[in-house]
Amino acid sequence: MPALERAAIEIADLLRATLVLLGIALLVGCGSSGNGPAAASVPPVIAAKADVIITFDGAQHACVVALYSEPQGSTIPCSELVAFLRDQLRLPSGSIYDTRTGAKVDDSEVRKTMAGLEDAGYRFIGGH
Numbered sequence: 001m002p003a004l005e006r007a008a009i010e011i012a013d014l015l016r017a018t019l020v021l022l023g024i025a026l027l028v029g030c031g032s033s034g035n036g037p038a039a040a041s042v043p044p045v046i047a048a049k050a051d052v053i054i055t056f057d058g059a060q061h062a063c064v065v066a067l068y069s070e071p072q073g074s075t076i077p078c079s080e081l082v083a084f085l086r087d088q089l090r091l092p093s094g095s096i097y098d099t100r101t102g103a104k105v106d107d108s109e110v111r112k113t114m115a116g117l118e119d120a121g122y123r124f125i126g127g128h
Helices: 003-030 078-088 107-119
Strands: 052-057 062-067 074-076 096-101
Touching: 052 078, 052 107, 062 078, 074 078, 078 107, 096 107
Parallel strands: 052 096
Antiparallel strands: 052 062, 062 074
């Protein structure tokens, strides 16, 4: 077999092997969708920082509300939170909030308050 013909066959074999390896690498890289976390398990972070921080204070049965830029906040009843954000802080619907919890927080009050915030159009920063 002439040298030129042998070289052409070797190049063709090399290209085939390269394509096979590339195909395998692509399939392995994609992986199974069942291997990763569930899409709904952790909501994505919607912003780098929240407009307002809400701390649930279980000892006082209240919410401490502070704009992101404020070192201290206002203590109010959690039931008045949405009205306070809208009327006092002038935060429009769609503003982003984050939460903190103090000691002995009532989980049902936290859920109820966050549901009220969502109903009013405020968005939880998520992912924390």
